[in-house]
Amino acid sequence: MKKIVEPCGFHCIKIQHLGVRFTDQTVLENINLHIHCGSLNAVIGKNGAGKSTLIRAILDDIPHTGKIEFKDTKDGRMQKLKIGYVPQSVNIEKNTPVSVYDLIASYQFRYPVFLPKKKKIREQIKGSLRLFEAEDLIDKKVCNLSGGQLQRVLLSMAVMDEPNLLLLDEPVSGIDQNGMELFFQTMDYLKKHYDLAIILISHDLDYVARYADHVVLLDKTVLRQGTVKEVYQSPEFETVFASKTEEKWIREEKADD
């Protein structure tokens, strides 16, 4: 992936009036987002708020209304949006003979993975793994990777196509504090040095507060969006996370006993 000095800030992804309906219920409605390159956008909300559905709608994986535009604001030119997606986990259970090479080559290349490896493909995969300090993992079985390692592998794959938008679905589950810090630092590095925007679904409000440029509070629709401060101090934030802060308070009190 091409490294740049800094993102231009002129590319803008506009999500307009996006809505998703499953047979008898509205999951998302009237979502409007402006995402700029070089920014880390965190989507927060309770379980069942439609965060994962939003990701799937942006990926065009499920039917939805509204539109998604990708524009160069300098000259108003429309472009095709390339999305790099990092799922929460993959469907590979214990004992499955899929190596990291197999995983990435299956998605990125046409040359069949069951034939002898091609050096060129291997080098390309290795190069992209190197970005996330994961090149040693190339021959490891995917099922034996830790949460953090798998994350780095999936990230490497997501940036191989030089995406304009990186979509990450709750990527921090199953990662320890150290891994978490590393992950958010990587995000920070990516948005500063590559020409892309990041949409990240996160559960960790503390990390979001420290790293996100733009926060979107979601519950069926966008309840509130803006800077960390704007969202975290809003009454909507209070309502959504009221029970959560209470739980925390109870936990702390118990710990004091």
Place this chain on the structure above:
Amino acid sequence: MIDWTSWMDYGFMRTAFLAVLIITPLFGLLGTMIVNKKMAYFSDALGHSALTGIAVGIVFGAAEPSTAMVVFAVVFAVLLNRIGETNTASTDTVISVFSSCSVAIGLAILSKGGNFNRYAGLLVGDILSITNREIAYLAAVFLVTVVFWLLGFNALNASCIHRTLARSKRIPVRLMDYLFAVLVALIVMLSIKWVGILIINALLILPAASSRNLADNMREYHLFSVIFSVFSGIVGLLVSYYTNTATGPMIVIIASVIYFSTFFYQMRSGE
């Protein structure tokens, strides 16, 4: 003293040997994906649907039962796949319902007039009955499968690992699912006469399952699976010839022995 080359004197044995050489690598290949996609139950249902396929062929008076079987199998596979997509009920329940229903219909039709015995051979199969023309069919399917595997395996593997991720890379996930299901259906139907309804699924699953116990990546997975499959096929055929037993079951017994050996090997090396 057993004469180890005597089987080659018989035309039917040479044809059977050729059939084994064509079918077993296919089973080894397809099995890798069936096991990874956890479709064992699906392919089992397909095998059972063969009974209805034959029955349908007889009802419609098709000259060769296998034509009706193939058409039926494809329809059945598409239908099963469609049901698997809509997550209304638990998939294994639905597949089970379809499978039992199709077995029942098949048995009912075939037993009409009390001459079910004519078809009893289908249960265990008879590889010695294979004709040269049928070998030609198998060879054609072999070619189709190899081409499909070369062009489509990466896409299949990708959609098996994560559907949404695959779709984000513009991989036609649904199309691949259907093509794969139809291909499995075709091969099951074309080989059911020689392998037998009761055993066919074992042959699809065992080599790949054994290979999984040893393999670390897709290349080893395919290689071991094909080797185990061909090995069980050839050894099973010869053992059945010298012991005068049915070939299909003998192949499955060999494949099972391989499975258990790899299973224990893995357990020991895992310690």
